[in-house]
Amino acid sequence: MLLVSSQERQILQVACLFDFPLLTKKAEMNTPVATLYFISVGVFALGAFQAAIMARGSPYARTCWVFSALCLFFSLFQFACGVQFTASNFQAAMVAHKWVNLFSILLIPLIWFLVASLEDKASAFRSAYFVAAFAAAVMVYNYFSEYGYRFDTVSKDGLTTYAWGEQLWIFSGEPSLVFRAMRLMSLGLLIYTMIFSIKITRLGEKRTSRLFWIALALMLIAGLLAGLSDSGVIKLPYLGGFGFLLLAVSFSALVGKDVSSRRIEELRIYNELQHEIEHRKIDNQRFEHVMNSDLLTGLPNRAGALLGLRQLLELNSQNQTKLGIFIFDVDQLGIVNGTRGYQAGDQLLIEVAQRLQAHVRETDIVARLGSGRFIVAASCLKTERCVTLVYEKLAGALASPFYVCDSLLSITSSVGAAVFPDNISADEDLLSAAELALHDAKSAGIGKLRFYQPSLKDKMQERIAFESALKEALTKQEFFLCYQPQVSASNGNTICLEALIRWQHPQYGLVMPDRFIQLAETMGIIAPIGAWVINAACAQLARWHAMGFSDLRVAVNLSAQQLLVSELEQTVSEALQTYHLEGKDLELEITESVLMQDPERAIERLGALQKLGVRLSIDDFGTGYSSLGYLRVLPVNSLKLDRSFVWDMDKGGKGLEICATAIGLAKKLDLEIVAEGVETKEQLAQLRHLGCDLLQGYLFAKPLTVDAADTFLENVHMPWLAAAHPDLGLHLPLVMNPGYLPSN
Known part of the structure; x- marks a missing residue:
């Protein structure tokens, strides 16, 4: 009984499957050459599978897929060669030979495309497509030709017996013209491959590079031997597949090295990622703390406040108590930053945070929303009275001055409040409601408190439209100035005209300054509006000087932002130069409360303005909280006695005493004093008797348009065109000027 190896048994099974009797017979004999071919089939199939696996996730995916196809067709080529060599007769061997031809033709464009994919040039791909088209034509010729595309005629002695007794069908004959063309193309492909292989071999080690070049050399030798065998010079099987087998091994070595490197790199990256994840967990905890905290004050920020509010909402819902939300906005922060620097502003914010924290319970929340x-979220409040008491406690904490940068600063805070469940029921909505109330509070002036009401939404829509119109008013030239005279108490001459801004809007009509000035300050647009007022007033004064009223001056009101923040000196200097005026022709009026917000800074800025020669006046004197010490050192020229004191003069008592004291104080400080709101002859007589210098009010004229002011100056300025009043020792105008507008 003959012993058959496992490899030979596989060959027998394949042979039985394809019904090759001679193969079955010879498989039982000594057939080393055929066995090698069938073994190479499996090796190539394994290479095709490996290349296909590598194509997934590889940066050379296209190259790997082409190489996989090459290995597959070489596997079929080797199998067809084995079938041809072991065929039972001439006809069966010739059929197998045509299959050998087919696969050999397919290999040429595939190899060309492989090199083109490595070169990655458009010209290389175009040549590959041309080779593929030519190969397709050759395959058609191979199918219809009797002996395939290789031969025009074939020798009948194709069965060759070797020394060890193995018989193989190897054909030879007259080569066809098509075969000669294919040989030339194969030679060109080999040269092209060898030139480009220099670049490929640089990817591997020296040992792999040598293996690669040995494989190319074997393929070249195999090609030459195949040509000699086809012509009948020698009788050898086609060995090109075995040459490519070494090329496949070298490719696998390159790929394996790359895979090994990638796995090592992936393992390293994995370990680093695990290490990084551990650090990230710690960093995330720190990050969450930072994200929910204010870096300056250490309080929770808006995100942190929302987290705390959710918990408080749930607690108060369960307890059926009230949750009060108060948003405090420091009104003077912008001024402090602009005058003292951001370091002072930061110090102020820190102290505000500390005071608020010191006046709340541990269950309450204090957070900084920004700027x-x-x-402040006060929890578990039972009644509305409790809400009010919380506000009073917090407002009292901020009432006393702050010691910032070696000086005392007094601040006010606008406050918006909302109450759960009275106003709203969700954390974000509750915060939004409080912010809406804050917006309403700021529109009402500094230091105001407003509680949220549903009607605020409609009111806010109107306010937004109003603010939008105010932003465009200066560009659209909707502002204009009116002028109210200040006359001498001694002789009735018009000494000064106070410039008062008005806004004429197409929809809102005539808008008075008490409605939009404070809003412009809040919006941060008061500086350009104030600069326009200074320029317009100076331009008008230059016109009046040209008309002959050379002794006149104009007075302009300043806001806190203009005095303490904006480049006021430059604005005033440029206006005086542009209209050829002297400093004494312009008087700047500053309210007492503005001066006392930051007295030291105010003294510094007023000193810079005084160097320009302009006159400086304290407006609404007596309504603020200035100290006599600051009043003594302020570089001002005059005081304006507030109209409320003048109106109380007729009633006698304290009103008259206050006016007398203020006028006496001004005289002692060598300051000029102006009385506002003079409306009756009795007030005029009393003020003149007390020694007041200038008078301003409806008794003389209401705020006048430019044309009405021209008429006023022409008719009543030196001398007055009126009947004498001996009891007053003063002449009054015959007729009140008709072109006036309502007062500011």
Whole structure:
């Protein structure tokens, strides 16, 4: 009984499957050459599978897929060669030979495309497509030709017996013209491959590079031997597949090295990622703390406040108690930053945070929303009275001055409040409601408190439209100035005209300054509006000087932002130069409360303005909280006695005493004093008797348009065109000027 190896048994099974009797017979004999071919089939199939696996996730995916196809067709080529060599007769061997031809033709464009994919040039791909088209034509010729595309005629002695007794069908004959063309193309492909292989071999080690070049050399030798065998010079099987087998091994070595490197790199990256994840967990905890905290004050920020509010909402819902939300906005923060620097502003915010924290319970929340805004959430309040008491406690904490940068600063805070469940029921909505109330509070003036009401939404829509119109008013030239005279108490001459801004809007009509000036300050647009007022007033004064009223001056009101923040000196200097005026022709009026917000800074800025020669006046004197010490050192020229004191003069008592004291104080400080709101002859007589210098009010004229002011100056300025009043020792105008507008 003959012993058959496992490899030979596989060959027998394949042979039985394809019904090759001679193969079955010879498989039982000594057939080393055929066995090698069938073994190479499996090796190539394994290479095709490996290349296909590598194509997934590889940066050379296209190259790997082409190489996989090459290995597959070489596997079929080797199998067809084995079938041809072991065929039972001439006809069966010739059929197998045509299959050998087919696969050999397919290999040429595939190899060309492989090199083109490595070169990655458009010209290389175009040549590959041309080779593929030519190969397709050759395959058609191979199918219809009797002996395939290789031969025009074939020798009948194709069965060759070797020394060890193996018989193989190897054909030879007259080569066809098509075969000669294919040989030339194969030679060109080999040269092209060898030139480009220099670049490929640089990817591997020296040992792999040598293996690669040995494989190319074997393929070249195999090609030459195949040509000699086809012509009948020698009788050898086609060995090109075995040459490519070494090329496949070298490719696998390159790929394996790359895979090994990638796995090592992936393992390293994995370990680093695990290490990084551990650090990230710690960093995330720190990050969450930072994200929910304010870096300056250490309080929770808006995100942190929302987290705390959710918990408080749930607690108060369960307890059926009230949750009060208060948003405090420091009104003077912008001024402090602009005058003292951001370091002073930061110090102020820190102290505000500390005071708020010191006046709340542990269950309450204090957070900073940004800029100068702080939120206080007071929990478990039973009645509305409790809400009010919480506000009074917090407002009292901020009432006393702050010691910042070696000086005392007094601040006010606008406050918006909302109450759960009275106003709203969700954390974000509750915060939004409080912010809406804050917006309403700021529109009402500094230091105001407003509680949220549903009607605020409609009111806010109107306010937004109003603010939008105000932003465009200066560009659209909707502002204009009116002028109210200030006359001498001694002789009735018009000494000064106070410039008063008005806004004429197409929809809102005539808008008075008490409605939009404070809003312009809040919006941060008061500086350009104030600069326009200074320029317009100076331009008008230059016109009046040209008309002959050379002794006149104009007075302009300043806001806190203009005095303490904006480049006021440059604006005033440029206006005086542009209209050829002297400093004494312009008087700047500053309210007492503005001066006392930051007295030291105010003294510094007023000193810079005084160097320009302009006159400086304290407006609404007596309504603020200035100290006599600051009044003594302020570089001002005059005081304006507030109209409320003048109106109380007729009643006698304290009103008259206050006016007498203020006028006496001004005289002692060598300051000029102007009385506002003079409306009756009795007030005029009393003020003149007390020694007041200038008078301003409806008794002389209401705020006048430019044309009405021209008429006023022409008719009543030196001398007055009126009947004498001996009891007053003063001449009054015959007729009140008709072109006036309502007062400011």
